[in-house]
Amino acid sequence: MKWHEVSIHTKESNEEMLSGFLNTISKGVSIEHSLDILKKKIDNFDDKYRLDPTDYPESDIRIIVYFDETADISGKLQEIRDFIGSNPLDARDDINIITREIDEEDWENEWKKYFHSFRVSEEFVIVPSWELEDYEFREDDKLIKLDPGMAFGTGDHPTTSMCLKMVEATVKPHHKIIDVGTGSGILTIGAHLMGARDLKATDIDELSIKVARENFELNACVNDVVLETGDLLKSESGQYDIIIANILAHIIDEMIDDAYTRLNTDGSFIASGIITEARDGIVDHMTRAGFEIKEILEDSGWVSIHAVKG
Ligand SMILES: C[S@@+](CC[C@H](N)C(=O)[O-])C[C@H]1O[C@@H](n2cnc3c(N)ncnc32)[C@H](O)[C@@H]1O
Known part of the structure:
Protein backbone atom coordinates (compact mmCIF):
# COMPACT_ATOMS: atom_id res chain seq x y z
CA MET A 1 0.00 0.00 0.00
CA LYS A 2 1.32 3.40 -0.96
CA TRP A 3 0.37 6.81 0.44
CA HIS A 4 0.75 10.31 -0.93
CA GLU A 5 2.12 12.67 1.68
CA VAL A 6 1.49 16.37 1.10
CA SER A 7 3.43 18.68 3.37
CA ILE A 8 2.50 22.36 3.60
CA HIS A 9 4.86 24.80 5.31
CA THR A 10 3.08 27.95 6.43
CA LYS A 11 2.47 30.53 9.17
CA GLU A 12 0.98 29.36 12.45
CA SER A 13 -1.87 31.86 11.99
CA ASN A 14 -3.08 29.78 9.00
CA GLU A 15 -3.27 26.56 11.01
CA GLU A 16 -6.96 26.57 11.85
CA MET A 17 -8.27 27.59 8.45
CA LEU A 18 -5.98 25.32 6.44
CA SER A 19 -6.21 22.24 8.64
CA GLY A 20 -10.01 22.62 8.84
CA PHE A 21 -10.17 22.51 5.06
CA LEU A 22 -7.60 19.71 4.69
CA ASN A 23 -9.53 17.57 7.13
CA THR A 24 -12.49 17.65 4.78
CA ILE A 25 -10.52 16.33 1.78
CA SER A 26 -7.99 13.89 3.28
CA LYS A 27 -7.55 10.74 5.35
CA GLY A 28 -5.76 12.56 8.13
CA VAL A 29 -3.98 15.75 9.06
CA SER A 30 -1.07 16.20 11.40
CA ILE A 31 0.57 19.44 12.44
CA GLU A 32 4.24 19.89 13.24
CA HIS A 33 5.08 23.11 15.06
CA SER A 34 8.53 24.61 15.20
CA LEU A 35 10.19 24.32 18.60
CA ASP A 36 9.69 28.05 19.25
CA ILE A 37 5.95 27.71 18.86
CA LEU A 38 5.90 24.56 20.97
CA LYS A 39 7.63 26.34 23.81
CA LYS A 40 4.95 29.04 23.76
CA LYS A 41 1.98 26.70 23.37
CA ILE A 42 1.78 24.61 26.48
CA ASP A 43 -1.52 23.14 25.40
CA ASN A 44 -0.13 21.09 22.57
CA PHE A 45 2.14 19.00 24.80
CA ASP A 46 0.30 15.98 23.53
CA ASP A 47 1.14 16.87 19.92
CA LYS A 48 4.74 17.51 20.88
CA TYR A 49 4.80 14.16 22.51
CA ARG A 50 3.86 12.38 19.34
CA LEU A 51 6.56 13.99 17.24
CA ASP A 52 10.05 12.79 16.47
CA PRO A 53 12.20 15.44 18.22
CA THR A 54 14.53 15.59 15.22
CA ASP A 55 11.69 16.38 12.90
CA TYR A 56 10.36 19.81 13.86
CA PRO A 57 10.17 22.47 11.16
CA GLU A 58 12.77 25.18 11.73
CA SER A 59 10.13 27.90 11.71
CA ASP A 60 6.34 28.27 11.62
CA ILE A 61 4.34 25.05 11.10
CA ARG A 62 4.17 22.10 8.75
CA ILE A 63 0.73 20.65 8.04
CA ILE A 64 0.95 17.12 6.71
CA VAL A 65 -1.94 15.35 4.97
CA TYR A 66 -2.14 11.84 3.64
CA PHE A 67 -4.07 10.46 0.69
CA ASP A 68 -4.19 6.77 -0.12
CA GLU A 69 -2.89 5.47 -3.44
CA THR A 70 -6.33 5.49 -5.04
CA ALA A 71 -6.75 9.26 -4.60
CA ASP A 72 -6.44 11.59 -7.58
CA ILE A 73 -3.43 13.42 -6.17
CA SER A 74 -3.20 16.08 -8.92
CA GLY A 75 -6.87 16.90 -8.35
CA LYS A 76 -6.29 17.12 -4.58
CA LEU A 77 -3.29 19.42 -5.06
CA GLN A 78 -5.39 21.66 -7.30
CA GLU A 79 -8.13 21.79 -4.64
CA ILE A 80 -5.52 22.81 -2.05
CA ARG A 81 -4.07 25.51 -4.32
CA ASP A 82 -7.58 26.79 -5.10
CA PHE A 83 -8.37 27.00 -1.39
CA ILE A 84 -5.15 28.87 -0.69
CA GLY A 85 -5.81 31.22 -3.61
CA SER A 86 -9.34 32.10 -2.55
CA ASN A 87 -9.02 32.48 1.22
CA PRO A 88 -7.52 35.24 3.39
CA LEU A 89 -4.41 33.34 4.50
CA ASP A 90 -1.31 35.08 5.88
CA ALA A 91 1.87 35.23 3.73
CA ARG A 92 0.05 33.30 1.01
CA ASP A 93 2.91 33.56 -1.47
CA ASP A 94 5.31 31.89 0.97
CA ILE A 95 3.19 28.78 1.46
CA ASN A 96 5.34 25.88 0.34
CA ILE A 97 3.79 22.58 -0.76
CA ILE A 98 5.87 19.41 -1.13
CA THR A 99 4.55 15.97 -2.07
CA ARG A 100 6.12 12.54 -1.85
CA GLU A 101 5.00 8.95 -2.12
CA ILE A 102 5.45 6.70 0.88
CA ASP A 103 5.45 2.94 0.91
CA GLU A 104 3.67 1.67 4.01
CA GLU A 105 6.34 -0.98 4.55
CA ASP A 106 9.12 1.59 4.28
CA TRP A 107 7.28 3.62 6.82
CA GLU A 108 7.27 0.77 9.31
CA ASN A 109 10.95 0.19 8.74
CA GLU A 110 11.71 3.90 9.13
CA TRP A 111 10.58 3.61 12.74
CA LYS A 112 12.94 0.74 13.27
CA LYS A 113 15.89 2.79 12.09
CA TYR A 114 15.38 5.37 14.83
CA PHE A 115 13.99 3.36 17.72
CA HIS A 116 16.43 1.14 19.57
CA SER A 117 16.67 -0.27 23.05
CA PHE A 118 17.70 2.27 25.63
CA ARG A 119 18.13 2.44 29.39
CA VAL A 120 15.79 4.96 31.04
CA SER A 121 16.77 4.43 34.65
CA GLU A 122 18.90 2.16 36.82
CA GLU A 123 16.77 -0.87 36.02
CA PHE A 124 14.21 0.04 33.35
CA VAL A 125 15.19 -0.58 29.75
CA ILE A 126 12.83 0.16 26.85
CA VAL A 127 13.09 -2.57 24.23
CA PRO A 128 11.29 -2.45 20.87
CA SER A 129 9.61 -5.74 20.06
CA TRP A 130 11.97 -6.50 17.14
CA GLU A 131 15.08 -6.20 19.33
CA LEU A 132 13.92 -8.51 22.11
CA GLU A 133 15.86 -11.50 20.79
CA ASP A 134 19.15 -9.65 20.41
CA TYR A 135 19.10 -7.43 23.46
CA GLU A 136 21.85 -8.36 25.92
CA PHE A 137 20.44 -7.33 29.24
CA ARG A 138 21.83 -7.41 32.75
CA GLU A 139 20.37 -9.81 35.25
CA ASP A 140 18.47 -7.10 37.14
CA ASP A 141 17.18 -5.23 34.06
CA LYS A 142 13.44 -4.67 33.89
CA LEU A 143 12.35 -4.68 30.25
CA ILE A 144 9.48 -2.48 29.08
CA LYS A 145 8.48 -3.91 25.71
CA LEU A 146 6.99 -1.34 23.36
CA ASP A 147 6.26 -0.99 19.72
CA PRO A 148 6.61 2.68 18.75
CA GLY A 149 4.50 2.14 15.65
CA MET A 150 1.60 2.21 18.09
CA ALA A 151 1.88 5.95 18.82
CA PHE A 152 3.26 7.87 21.77
CA GLY A 153 4.79 7.13 25.15
CA THR A 154 8.01 5.47 24.06
C1 LIG B 1 1.82 13.07 27.67
S1 LIG B 1 0.79 11.71 27.61
C2 LIG B 1 1.51 10.68 28.88
C3 LIG B 1 1.56 9.24 28.50
C4 LIG B 1 2.27 8.33 29.51
N1 LIG B 1 1.61 8.34 30.78
C5 LIG B 1 3.72 8.72 29.67
O1 LIG B 1 4.09 9.18 30.74
O2 LIG B 1 4.48 8.56 28.71
C6 LIG B 1 -0.64 12.42 28.42
C7 LIG B 1 -1.85 11.54 28.37
O3 LIG B 1 -2.85 12.14 29.19
C8 LIG B 1 -4.10 11.96 28.56
N2 LIG B 1 -5.03 12.98 29.11
C9 LIG B 1 -5.12 14.29 28.77
N3 LIG B 1 -6.09 14.89 29.51
C10 LIG B 1 -6.61 13.94 30.33
C11 LIG B 1 -7.65 13.95 31.30
N4 LIG B 1 -8.34 15.06 31.59
N5 LIG B 1 -7.94 12.79 31.95
C12 LIG B 1 -7.25 11.64 31.66
N6 LIG B 1 -6.27 11.59 30.73
C13 LIG B 1 -5.94 12.72 30.07
C14 LIG B 1 -3.79 12.08 27.09
O4 LIG B 1 -4.79 11.46 26.32
C15 LIG B 1 -2.43 11.39 26.99
O5 LIG B 1 -2.57 10.02 26.70
Whole structure:
Protein backbone atom coordinates (compact mmCIF):
# COMPACT_ATOMS: atom_id res chain seq x y z
CA MET A 1 0.00 0.00 0.00
CA LYS A 2 1.32 3.40 -0.96
CA TRP A 3 0.37 6.81 0.44
CA HIS A 4 0.75 10.31 -0.93
CA GLU A 5 2.12 12.67 1.68
CA VAL A 6 1.49 16.37 1.10
CA SER A 7 3.43 18.68 3.37
CA ILE A 8 2.50 22.36 3.60
CA HIS A 9 4.86 24.80 5.31
CA THR A 10 3.08 27.95 6.43
CA LYS A 11 2.47 30.53 9.17
CA GLU A 12 0.98 29.36 12.45
CA SER A 13 -1.87 31.86 11.99
CA ASN A 14 -3.08 29.78 9.00
CA GLU A 15 -3.27 26.56 11.01
CA GLU A 16 -6.96 26.57 11.85
CA MET A 17 -8.27 27.59 8.45
CA LEU A 18 -5.98 25.32 6.44
CA SER A 19 -6.21 22.24 8.64
CA GLY A 20 -10.01 22.62 8.84
CA PHE A 21 -10.17 22.51 5.06
CA LEU A 22 -7.60 19.71 4.69
CA ASN A 23 -9.53 17.57 7.13
CA THR A 24 -12.49 17.65 4.78
CA ILE A 25 -10.52 16.33 1.78
CA SER A 26 -7.99 13.89 3.28
CA LYS A 27 -7.55 10.74 5.35
CA GLY A 28 -5.76 12.56 8.13
CA VAL A 29 -3.98 15.75 9.06
CA SER A 30 -1.07 16.20 11.40
CA ILE A 31 0.57 19.44 12.44
CA GLU A 32 4.24 19.89 13.24
CA HIS A 33 5.08 23.11 15.06
CA SER A 34 8.53 24.61 15.20
CA LEU A 35 10.19 24.32 18.60
CA ASP A 36 9.69 28.05 19.25
CA ILE A 37 5.95 27.71 18.86
CA LEU A 38 5.90 24.56 20.97
CA LYS A 39 7.63 26.34 23.81
CA LYS A 40 4.95 29.04 23.76
CA LYS A 41 1.98 26.70 23.37
CA ILE A 42 1.78 24.61 26.48
CA ASP A 43 -1.52 23.14 25.40
CA ASN A 44 -0.13 21.09 22.57
CA PHE A 45 2.14 19.00 24.80
CA ASP A 46 0.30 15.98 23.53
CA ASP A 47 1.14 16.87 19.92
CA LYS A 48 4.74 17.51 20.88
CA TYR A 49 4.80 14.16 22.51
CA ARG A 50 3.86 12.38 19.34
CA LEU A 51 6.56 13.99 17.24
CA ASP A 52 10.05 12.79 16.47
CA PRO A 53 12.20 15.44 18.22
CA THR A 54 14.53 15.59 15.22
CA ASP A 55 11.69 16.38 12.90
CA TYR A 56 10.36 19.81 13.86
CA PRO A 57 10.17 22.47 11.16
CA GLU A 58 12.77 25.18 11.73
CA SER A 59 10.13 27.90 11.71
CA ASP A 60 6.34 28.27 11.62
CA ILE A 61 4.34 25.05 11.10
CA ARG A 62 4.17 22.10 8.75
CA ILE A 63 0.73 20.65 8.04
CA ILE A 64 0.95 17.12 6.71
CA VAL A 65 -1.94 15.35 4.97
CA TYR A 66 -2.14 11.84 3.64
CA PHE A 67 -4.07 10.46 0.69
CA ASP A 68 -4.19 6.77 -0.12
CA GLU A 69 -2.89 5.47 -3.44
CA THR A 70 -6.33 5.49 -5.04
CA ALA A 71 -6.75 9.26 -4.60
CA ASP A 72 -6.44 11.59 -7.58
CA ILE A 73 -3.43 13.42 -6.17
CA SER A 74 -3.20 16.08 -8.92
CA GLY A 75 -6.87 16.90 -8.35
CA LYS A 76 -6.29 17.12 -4.58
CA LEU A 77 -3.29 19.42 -5.06
CA GLN A 78 -5.39 21.66 -7.30
CA GLU A 79 -8.13 21.79 -4.64
CA ILE A 80 -5.52 22.81 -2.05
CA ARG A 81 -4.07 25.51 -4.32
CA ASP A 82 -7.58 26.79 -5.10
CA PHE A 83 -8.37 27.00 -1.39
CA ILE A 84 -5.15 28.87 -0.69
CA GLY A 85 -5.81 31.22 -3.61
CA SER A 86 -9.34 32.10 -2.55
CA ASN A 87 -9.02 32.48 1.22
CA PRO A 88 -7.52 35.24 3.39
CA LEU A 89 -4.41 33.34 4.50
CA ASP A 90 -1.31 35.08 5.88
CA ALA A 91 1.87 35.23 3.73
CA ARG A 92 0.05 33.30 1.01
CA ASP A 93 2.91 33.56 -1.47
CA ASP A 94 5.31 31.89 0.97
CA ILE A 95 3.19 28.78 1.46
CA ASN A 96 5.34 25.88 0.34
CA ILE A 97 3.79 22.58 -0.76
CA ILE A 98 5.87 19.41 -1.13
CA THR A 99 4.55 15.97 -2.07
CA ARG A 100 6.12 12.54 -1.85
CA GLU A 101 5.00 8.95 -2.12
CA ILE A 102 5.45 6.70 0.88
CA ASP A 103 5.45 2.94 0.91
CA GLU A 104 3.67 1.67 4.01
CA GLU A 105 6.34 -0.98 4.55
CA ASP A 106 9.12 1.59 4.28
CA TRP A 107 7.28 3.62 6.82
CA GLU A 108 7.27 0.77 9.31
CA ASN A 109 10.95 0.19 8.74
CA GLU A 110 11.71 3.90 9.13
CA TRP A 111 10.58 3.61 12.74
CA LYS A 112 12.94 0.74 13.27
CA LYS A 113 15.89 2.79 12.09
CA TYR A 114 15.38 5.37 14.83
CA PHE A 115 13.99 3.36 17.72
CA HIS A 116 16.43 1.14 19.57
CA SER A 117 16.67 -0.27 23.05
CA PHE A 118 17.70 2.27 25.63
CA ARG A 119 18.13 2.44 29.39
CA VAL A 120 15.79 4.96 31.04
CA SER A 121 16.77 4.43 34.65
CA GLU A 122 18.90 2.16 36.82
CA GLU A 123 16.77 -0.87 36.02
CA PHE A 124 14.21 0.04 33.35
CA VAL A 125 15.19 -0.58 29.75
CA ILE A 126 12.83 0.16 26.85
CA VAL A 127 13.09 -2.57 24.23
CA PRO A 128 11.29 -2.45 20.87
CA SER A 129 9.61 -5.74 20.06
CA TRP A 130 11.97 -6.50 17.14
CA GLU A 131 15.08 -6.20 19.33
CA LEU A 132 13.92 -8.51 22.11
CA GLU A 133 15.86 -11.50 20.79
CA ASP A 134 19.15 -9.65 20.41
CA TYR A 135 19.10 -7.43 23.46
CA GLU A 136 21.85 -8.36 25.92
CA PHE A 137 20.44 -7.33 29.24
CA ARG A 138 21.83 -7.41 32.75
CA GLU A 139 20.37 -9.81 35.25
CA ASP A 140 18.47 -7.10 37.14
CA ASP A 141 17.18 -5.23 34.06
CA LYS A 142 13.44 -4.67 33.89
CA LEU A 143 12.35 -4.68 30.25
CA ILE A 144 9.48 -2.48 29.08
CA LYS A 145 8.48 -3.91 25.71
CA LEU A 146 6.99 -1.34 23.36
CA ASP A 147 6.26 -0.99 19.72
CA PRO A 148 6.61 2.68 18.75
CA GLY A 149 4.50 2.14 15.65
CA MET A 150 1.60 2.21 18.09
CA ALA A 151 1.88 5.95 18.82
CA PHE A 152 3.26 7.87 21.77
CA GLY A 153 4.79 7.13 25.15
CA THR A 154 8.01 5.47 24.06
CA GLY A 155 9.99 6.67 27.07
CA ASP A 156 12.29 9.05 25.25
CA HIS A 157 10.40 12.14 26.40
CA PRO A 158 12.01 13.64 29.53
CA THR A 159 8.69 13.68 31.42
CA THR A 160 8.19 9.93 30.91
CA SER A 161 11.76 9.03 31.80
CA MET A 162 11.63 11.17 34.97
CA CYS A 163 8.34 9.48 35.95
CA LEU A 164 9.90 6.07 35.36
CA LYS A 165 12.82 6.99 37.64
CA MET A 166 10.31 8.00 40.34
CA VAL A 167 8.27 4.82 39.78
CA GLU A 168 11.44 2.75 40.17
CA ALA A 169 12.32 4.52 43.41
CA THR A 170 8.83 4.53 44.93
CA VAL A 171 6.68 1.55 43.90
CA LYS A 172 6.51 -1.49 46.20
CA PRO A 173 4.60 -4.71 45.45
CA HIS A 174 1.85 -3.97 48.02
CA HIS A 175 0.99 -0.57 46.56
CA LYS A 176 -2.37 0.22 44.99
CA ILE A 177 -1.70 2.54 42.06
CA ILE A 178 -3.59 4.63 39.51
CA ASP A 179 -1.89 5.98 36.37
CA VAL A 180 -3.98 8.91 35.09
CA GLY A 181 -3.38 9.68 31.39
CA THR A 182 -1.71 6.35 30.79
CA GLY A 183 -1.07 6.92 27.05
CA SER A 184 0.92 3.91 25.85
CA GLY A 185 0.64 2.42 29.36
CA ILE A 186 4.39 2.75 29.89
CA LEU A 187 4.25 3.97 33.52
CA THR A 188 1.80 1.24 34.53
CA ILE A 189 4.07 -1.35 32.92
CA GLY A 190 6.93 0.11 34.96
CA ALA A 191 4.88 -0.16 38.17
CA HIS A 192 4.00 -3.76 37.31
CA LEU A 193 7.68 -4.58 36.79
CA MET A 194 8.32 -3.22 40.30
CA GLY A 195 5.93 -5.89 41.57
CA ALA A 196 2.67 -3.93 41.95
CA ARG A 197 -0.41 -5.96 41.04
CA ASP A 198 -3.28 -3.69 42.11
CA LEU A 199 -3.18 -1.29 39.18
CA LYS A 200 -5.58 1.03 37.41
CA ALA A 201 -4.80 2.95 34.22
CA THR A 202 -7.09 5.59 32.73
CA ASP A 203 -7.07 7.97 29.82
CA ILE A 204 -9.53 10.43 28.35
CA ASP A 205 -8.58 9.27 24.85
CA GLU A 206 -10.02 6.03 23.41
CA LEU A 207 -7.01 5.46 21.14
CA SER A 208 -4.69 5.53 24.15
CA ILE A 209 -6.84 2.91 25.87
CA LYS A 210 -6.51 0.64 22.83
CA VAL A 211 -2.74 1.16 22.60
CA ALA A 212 -2.30 0.66 26.36
CA ARG A 213 -4.25 -2.63 26.21
CA GLU A 214 -1.96 -3.92 23.45
CA ASN A 215 1.11 -2.95 25.44
CA PHE A 216 -0.27 -4.53 28.63
CA GLU A 217 -0.73 -7.75 26.67
CA LEU A 218 2.81 -7.54 25.30
CA ASN A 219 4.13 -7.07 28.83
CA ALA A 220 1.94 -9.77 30.42
CA CYS A 221 0.32 -7.38 32.86
CA VAL A 222 -3.14 -7.09 31.31
CA ASN A 223 -4.74 -9.24 34.04
CA ASP A 224 -3.43 -7.02 36.82
CA VAL A 225 -4.64 -3.70 35.40
CA VAL A 226 -8.12 -2.19 35.37
CA LEU A 227 -8.09 -0.10 32.20
CA GLU A 228 -10.80 2.52 31.74
CA THR A 229 -11.52 5.79 30.02
CA GLY A 230 -11.76 8.57 32.55
CA ASP A 231 -11.29 12.27 33.13
CA LEU A 232 -8.62 12.82 35.78
CA LEU A 233 -9.82 11.58 39.19
CA LYS A 234 -13.33 12.96 38.77
CA SER A 235 -15.13 9.59 38.98
CA GLU A 236 -12.73 7.90 41.39
CA SER A 237 -14.04 6.74 44.73
CA GLY A 238 -11.22 4.38 45.80
CA GLN A 239 -8.10 5.11 47.85
CA TYR A 240 -4.59 4.70 46.43
CA ASP A 241 -1.01 4.51 47.65
CA ILE A 242 0.36 6.11 44.51
CA ILE A 243 -1.20 8.40 41.91
CA ILE A 244 0.84 9.01 38.76
CA ALA A 245 -0.06 11.65 36.18
CA ASN A 246 2.12 12.88 33.34
CA ILE A 247 -0.20 15.34 31.63
CA LEU A 248 0.10 19.16 31.56
CA ALA A 249 0.70 21.71 34.30
CA HIS A 250 -2.74 23.26 34.17
CA ILE A 251 -4.40 19.82 34.08
CA ILE A 252 -2.24 18.59 36.96
CA ASP A 253 -3.29 21.74 38.81
CA GLU A 254 -6.94 20.75 38.38
CA MET A 255 -6.40 17.38 40.03
CA ILE A 256 -4.21 18.30 43.04
CA ASP A 257 -7.05 18.48 45.59
CA ASP A 258 -8.65 15.26 44.32
CA ALA A 259 -5.24 13.55 44.42
CA TYR A 260 -4.87 14.54 48.08
CA THR A 261 -8.33 13.15 48.87
CA ARG A 262 -7.78 9.89 46.96
CA LEU A 263 -4.38 9.10 48.54
CA ASN A 264 -3.81 7.12 51.71
CA THR A 265 -1.67 8.82 54.38
CA ASP A 266 2.00 8.75 53.27
CA GLY A 267 0.79 8.11 49.71
CA SER A 268 2.71 9.53 46.74
CA PHE A 269 1.58 11.83 43.96
CA ILE A 270 4.01 11.61 41.03
CA ALA A 271 3.15 14.48 38.70
CA SER A 272 4.82 15.49 35.47
CA GLY A 273 4.23 17.23 32.14
CA ILE A 274 5.00 20.47 33.97
CA ILE A 275 7.13 23.10 32.24
CA THR A 276 9.76 24.83 34.40
CA GLU A 277 7.82 28.12 34.38
CA ALA A 278 4.80 26.40 35.96
CA ARG A 279 6.78 24.54 38.66
CA ASP A 280 6.43 27.07 41.52
CA GLY A 281 2.67 27.47 41.00
CA ILE A 282 2.16 23.70 41.15
CA VAL A 283 4.43 23.32 44.19
CA ASP A 284 2.49 26.12 45.98
CA HIS A 285 -0.84 24.50 45.24
CA MET A 286 0.41 21.08 46.36
CA THR A 287 1.74 22.55 49.61
CA ARG A 288 -1.52 24.38 50.29
CA ALA A 289 -3.43 21.14 49.70
CA GLY A 290 -1.35 19.45 52.44
CA PHE A 291 1.38 17.70 50.41
CA GLU A 292 5.05 17.65 51.33
CA ILE A 293 7.40 17.89 48.36
CA LYS A 294 9.75 14.91 48.45
CA GLU A 295 11.65 15.34 45.22
CA ILE A 296 11.71 17.51 42.10
CA LEU A 297 13.48 16.36 38.94
CA GLU A 298 14.14 18.67 36.00
CA ASP A 299 15.21 17.85 32.46
CA SER A 300 15.19 19.95 29.28
CA GLY A 301 12.64 22.47 30.55
CA TRP A 302 10.32 19.84 32.04
CA VAL A 303 9.67 19.13 35.71
CA SER A 304 8.48 16.07 37.63
CA ILE A 305 7.33 16.38 41.21
CA HIS A 306 7.03 13.65 43.82
CA ALA A 307 4.68 14.93 46.55
CA VAL A 308 3.70 12.95 49.64
CA LYS A 309 0.44 13.20 51.59
CA GLY A 310 1.44 14.15 55.15
C1 LIG B 1 1.82 13.07 27.67
S1 LIG B 1 0.79 11.71 27.61
C2 LIG B 1 1.51 10.68 28.88
C3 LIG B 1 1.56 9.24 28.50
C4 LIG B 1 2.27 8.33 29.51
N1 LIG B 1 1.61 8.34 30.78
C5 LIG B 1 3.72 8.72 29.67
O1 LIG B 1 4.09 9.18 30.74
O2 LIG B 1 4.48 8.56 28.71
C6 LIG B 1 -0.64 12.42 28.42
C7 LIG B 1 -1.85 11.54 28.37
O3 LIG B 1 -2.85 12.14 29.19
C8 LIG B 1 -4.10 11.96 28.56
N2 LIG B 1 -5.03 12.98 29.11
C9 LIG B 1 -5.12 14.29 28.77
N3 LIG B 1 -6.09 14.89 29.51
C10 LIG B 1 -6.61 13.94 30.33
C11 LIG B 1 -7.65 13.95 31.30
N4 LIG B 1 -8.34 15.06 31.59
N5 LIG B 1 -7.94 12.79 31.95
C12 LIG B 1 -7.25 11.64 31.66
N6 LIG B 1 -6.27 11.59 30.73
C13 LIG B 1 -5.94 12.72 30.07
C14 LIG B 1 -3.79 12.08 27.09
O4 LIG B 1 -4.79 11.46 26.32
C15 LIG B 1 -2.43 11.39 26.99
O5 LIG B 1 -2.57 10.02 26.70
